[in-house]
Amino acid sequence: MKHVKGRLDESILVCVYYGLNGERLIRRGHKIASMLDCPLYILSVDSKPLDTFDAEKSRYIEQWKNLSEELEVEKFILLDDEKRPIQKVISEVAKNYRISQIIVGQSAQSRWEEITKGSFLNVLLKEVPFVDFHIVAVQRPTEDEIYDTYEKGVRAYLIKENENFNVAFTCPKYVSIEGIFFKEIGTDFDNGIFKFTYNDKMHEVHITEGLVVDVKLLPEGFLSPLRQ
Structure with missing residues (x-):
């Protein structure tokens, strides 16, 4: 069942990139969205066209789509062949879906790691000043x-x-x-x-x-x- 905005008027966007941490971030976002009873959106961005994705990328996308359906996420957003700076993309999605909170993961092998660096974070905060950011430190999986x-x-x-x-x-x-x-x-x-x-x-x-x-x-x- 899809959510509608509750009394807190919140909407959450989880940004994921390829790697083992994507599912963790989605589940973290789902937990917060459930507590606030608000819509949850998942965003993945790639500079290459969808039809050129290799087997690994395609597998991650399929997993995230299936998980989004399982958790009844409002919408899974995949923007492929995207040439714009990442902060511009996040800003546009946040405005289009009236996002109030954004969750990104700190991962050693992810483009989203750039967001945790001061200079990029400052650019992002200026680009999307109306949103609260959650920078989640995601640990590597145990053996x-x-x-x-x-x-x-x-x-x-x-x-x-x-x-x-x-x-x-x-x-x-x-x-x-x-x-x-x-x-x-x-x-x-x-x-x-x-x-x-x-x-x-x-x-x-x-x-x-x-x-x-x-x-x-x-x-x-x-x-x-x-x-x-």
Whole structure:
């Protein structure tokens, strides 16, 4: 059942980007909206057209749509092929749907992380001065939570082959990066998460059919040791 604005005249917008934290933010927004008995909207923005989304992006979008239906969210808003600055997009959506509160997540692998930085936050506050912002610190999932979605981790290696970065499960003869691969439950392909340590810090990248999805997420200086 859809909500109508209650006596507090509130409406909440949750901004999500690809990653494991999207569902958490949506459920957090739903909890607050239920307490206030007000409408809840979900927004995702991508600079690429919908028909060019890879398997991982499409999977996240489908999950969020299904969750929005399950929680009876007022509307799931997907703006693809969007070239405008993110603050302009948020402002337009907030005005169109009369949003009073916006929830965004602080995530190490998300565009929305920029909102937590002072300079961008100041720009956003000037662009959308009529809205209250909630910057939610979203923790990385624990190992137990990972096992709910992924199989037990196995030793694996990240190697470079031509222009791709692949996951291998036997130690290659040439230089590689060693880590742990968590395979998604219920898939016949090598889809999941590769976790590894680099410069004494833990990192992770998403793997689809054995390939690193977004090479840009690899830490700076990481690629130089990888050779054929």
